Amino acid sequence: MSRELFKFKGGVHPPEHKAESTSRPIHAAPLPKKLVIPLRQHIGNPAKPVVEIGERVLKGQMIAAADGYISTAVHASSSGTVTAIDLQPVPHISGLPDLCITIETDGRDEWVAHAPLDYQAMEPSQLRMQLRDLGLAGLGGAVFPSAVKLDPGASHACTTLIINGGECEPWITCDDMLMRHHADEILQGVGIMRHLLGSTEILVGIEDNKPEALDSMRSAAAKLDFAVEVVKVPARYPGGGAKQMIETLTGRQVPSGKLSTDIGIQVFNVGTSYALARAIHHGEPLITRLVTVTGHVLRPQNFEVLIGTPMHTLITLAGDRDGTTGVLMGGPMMGVPMPNLDVPVVKATNCILVKSAELFPPLPKALPCIRCTRCADACPVELQPQELFRFAKAGDFGRAQEYHLFDCIECGCCSYVCPSHIPLVDFYRYAKSEIWAREKDKRAADLARERHEFRQFRQEREKKEKAEKLAAKAQAARAQAALDQAQRAELAAAPAAEGAAVSDTDAKKALIAAALARAQAKKSDAAPKNVDQLTSEQLHQIEEIEARRTKIRELARKPLESEEKKP
Template sequence: MSRELFKFKGGVHPPEHKTESNARPIHAAPLPRKLVIPLRQHIGNPAKPLVNVGDRVLKGQMIGEADGTISAAVHASSSGIVTAIDLQPVPHISGLPDLCISIETDGRDEWIEHGPLDYRTLAPADLRIRLRDLGLAGLGGAVFPSAVKLDPGATQHCPTLIINGGECEPWITCDDVLMRTRADEILQGVAIMRHLLGSTEILVGIEDNKPEAVAAMHAAAARMDFAVEIVVVPARYPGGGAKQMIQVLTGREVPSGKLSTDIGIQVFNVGTAYALARAVHHGEPLISRLVTVTGHVLRPQNFEVLIGTPMHTLITLAGDRDGTTGVLMGGPMMGMPMPNLDVPVVKATNCILVQSAELFPPLPKALPCIRCTRCADACPAELQPQELFRFAKAADFGRAQEYHLFDCIECGCCSYVCPSHIPLVDFYRYAKGEIWTREKDKRAADLARERHAFRQFRQEREKKEKAEKLAAKAQAKRAELAAAPDAAAPSEADAKKALIAAALARAQAKKAGTVPKNTDHLSPGTQQEIEEIEARRAKIRELAHQPLESEEKP
C-alpha cells in the first residue's frame, strides 16, 4: 500500500538540467598544492584554531575546535605544513573574507590514527560530543551542526525521521549520484540517527525524476534490519526544502517560529547520513564531500573533493571554456555568486555552477511592481512577497517582521515568476541583514547599559560600606574611651582625632617596619653608591636645620 502524499502551496517548475552531470561516474579530485580551510563552515560559532604557523598536520587532524554548543570542529583535509592563519576570501553571500587556516600539502596524504566508534555502547551525550569533534554538519545547505540536531531533547524521543533525497534545485546532482552509488552507507548512517533519536518511523523522500536513485535506495533498504520506507514524491521546486518535504510526506506543517522537532519530526540530508556513517564506522572526520561541477564546462560531472580545494581547480578538471560570465555556489535559484575562483570548497558547497550569457542571459532591467500577486501564488511559505518587498525597500523592518519575513526560505520562486524582473530575494536578504545588525547593536547597547548600572551600584555599595566601617570604628573608640575609669565622655571631634592619630601611628609603625629588599650581598660599587646617596641625604638634613641668613640678622 503506497503512502498518501500531500501538496505544499506554491512552487515552480524550472528547467531541471540534471542529465548534463548525472551520467558520468564520480571522480576523485586530485590533491591540491594548497588547502584553505575556513574556521566558519557551519551555523553558530566558528571553530577556534588549535595550530600555529609552521606546524605540520596530518590528514584528519583537528585544527579548529568547536566553540560552544552550536559549533563544530574543522580538520586538515591532508597532511602538510600550516603556512598562514589569516583572513582569506571565502564563499559567502557578503563577499567578505574570514579567518582561515592555509596548509601547504606535502603530497603524502598521511592520516592520523583513526578507527570506528562503537556507537551502541557509547552514551548518547558522549557520542554527540564525538560527532561534534568529527566536524559533522548538515550537507543539504544549512550546515547546521549535526550533533545538535541529533539531540532529541528532554523527551529523549523523536518519532519520525525523514531523510531528504529531494534535491529539487536545477543543475545539482550530487545527492542523486550519491544515492545511486552509496545507498548502503547512507542507510548505515540512518541507523545511527535512529539510535540517537529513538525514531520509530523512517521515511526517505526522493523526487520522481531520480529513478536510478530510487531503485538503489529500495535495494539497500531491503538489506537493513529495520523498516525504512522509500517514498517517491513529485518533482516540484522547492519540494526538497525541509518544511516542504515534511508537508508532502506527513501532511503536517511546521508552525511559524517553531522547529520540526516541536512536532516530533527531524530531517537530514542524504549526504549528512553518508558522512555520519563514515565518521562512526571509519572514524573519518568531515574532510571531503561530493560536489557537482556543471553549467558552462566541457565535462559536467560530480567530484569527490577535499574541503579547502580552490574552486578553480575543479572548473579546470571539468574543462573550462571561454565566455564564462560568473560562477555560483549552488543552483540558479538559491546559489551565491563567488567573489573569485580562489575561494575554497567548504562543507556547504554542493555545486559549482559556471554561468555563460547563453545559459544564463542577463535579466532585463527591473520595472516597478504591478501588484499582480504572482509571487504570492508561487510562495511555498504562504507569505506576501509583494508586501515584504515594499517594506524592505522602505526600510520599514518592523512591518516586514509582522509579515513573517523570517519565515522566508529564500527559495527564489517569487523572483522567478515576477514579470517585472525584481530581484525580490535580494531585498529580503538585505532586510534580514539589517534587522540582525540592529539587534546586535541593541544587545551591545543593553549590555553596556547593564555594565554602567552595575558599576554605579558597586560604587554606591562600596561608599556605603566604607561609611559604615568608619562609623563602626568611631563607635568602638567612643565606647573604649567611655569605659576608661575617671574619663570624661569624649566628644565626637575627640573620637575622630583619636581615630586619625591611631591611623597615623599604624602608618608610622608600618613604615618603620619596612625592610628594604635586595640589600644582601651588594657589590662594592653598589655599596659605595648607596653610601654617597646617604651622605647627600645627611647633608640635606643638616642644611634644613640651619637658620636662614635672614633669620640670623637682627
C-alpha cells in the same frame, strides 16, 4: 499500498538541467598543492585553531576544535605543513574574508591513526561529542552541526526520521549520484540516526525525476533488518526543502517560529547520512564531499573533492570555456555568487555552477511592483512577498517582522515569477541583516547600560559603607572619652582614708571595661556587609569564625576573673 502524499502551497517548475552532469561517473579530484580550510564552515561558533604555523599535519588530523555546543571541529584534508593561519577569501554571499588555515600538501596523503567506533556500546552523549569532534555537519545547505540535531532532548521524541533525497534545485546532481552509487552506506548512516533518535518511522523522500536513485535506495532498504520506506515524491521546486518535504510526506506543517522537532520529526540530507556512516564505521572525519561542476563547462560531472580545494581547480578539470560571466556556489535559485575562483570548497559546497550569457542572460531592468500577487501564489511558506518587499524597501523592518519575514526560506520562487523582474530575495536578505545588526547593537547597548547602572550602585554602596564606618569610629571615640572622664571622676571622689591611689583590682577592672568598649566598637566597625545573598554554607562559615572569636575572648578574661577571687 503506496503512501498518501500531500501538496504544499506554491512552488515553481524551472528547467531542471540535471542530465548534463549525470551522464559521467563520479571522479576523484586530484590532490591540490594548497588547501585553504576555513574555520567557519557551519552554523554556530567557528572552530578554534589547535595547530601552529610550521607544524606538519596528517590527513584527518583535527586542526581546529569545536568552540561550544553549537560548533564542530575542522580537520586537515591531506598531509602537509601549515603555512598560514590568516584571513582568506571564502565562499560567502558577503564577499568578506574569514579566518582560514592554509596547508601546503606534501603529496603523501598520509592518514592520522583512525578506527571504527562501536556506537552501540557508547553513551549517546559521548557518541554525539565524538561526532562533533569528527566535524559532522549537515550537507544539505544549512550546515547545522549534526551532533546537535542528533540530540532529541528530554522534551522531544523524534518518532519520525526523514532522509531528504529531493534535490529539487536545478543543475545540482550530487545527491542523485550519491544515492545511485552509495545507497548501502547512506542507509547505514540511517541506522545510526535511528539508534540516537529512537525513531520508529523512517521515510526517504526522492523526487520522481531520479529513477536510478529510487531503484538503488529501494534495493538497499530491502536488505535492512528495520523498516525504511523509500517514497517517490513529485518533482516541484522547492520540494526538497525540509519543511516542504515534511508536508509532502506527512501532511503536517511546522508552525511559524518552531522547529521540526517540536512536532516529533527530524530531517537529514542523504549526504549527511553517508558522512555519518563513514565517521562511525571507518573513523573518518568530514574532509571530502561530492560536488557537481556544471553549466558553462566542457565536461559537466560530479567530483569527490577534498575540503579546501580551490574552485578553479575543479572548473579546470571539468573543462573551462571562454565566455564565462560568473560562478555560483549552489543552483540558480538559491546559489550565491563567488567573489573569485580562488575560494575553497567547503562543507556547504554542493555545486559549482559556471554561468554564461547564453545560459543565464542578464535580467531586464527592474520595474515597479504592479501588485499582481503572482509572488504570493508561488510562495511555498504562504507569505505576502509584495508586502515584505514594500516594508523592506521603506526600511520598516518592524512591519516586515509582523509579516513573518524570518519564515522566508529565500527559495527565490517569488523572484522567478515576478513580471517586473524585481530581485525580491535580495530585499529580504537586506532586511534580515539590518534587523540582526540592530538587535546586536541593542544587546550591546543594554549590556553597557546594565554595567553603568551596576557601577553607580556599587559607588553608592561604597560611599554608604564608608560613611557608616566613619560614624562608628566617631561613636567609639565619644564612648571612650566618656569612659575615661567617668573613671577620672570616680578616682577623684574616692575617700582620702582609703588612700590616694586606686587599688590594683579596680584599675584592672577599669582597663578591662575600656578594652571591652574598644573591642565592641571595632566589632561593629568590622561587621560584614552585603551578606544577604550568601549561601547557607557561607553563613555557616561566618558563624564558626564568630564562635572562635567569642571563645578567644572568654579565654582572655579567665585569668583576670580568677585574680578577683583572691583574698
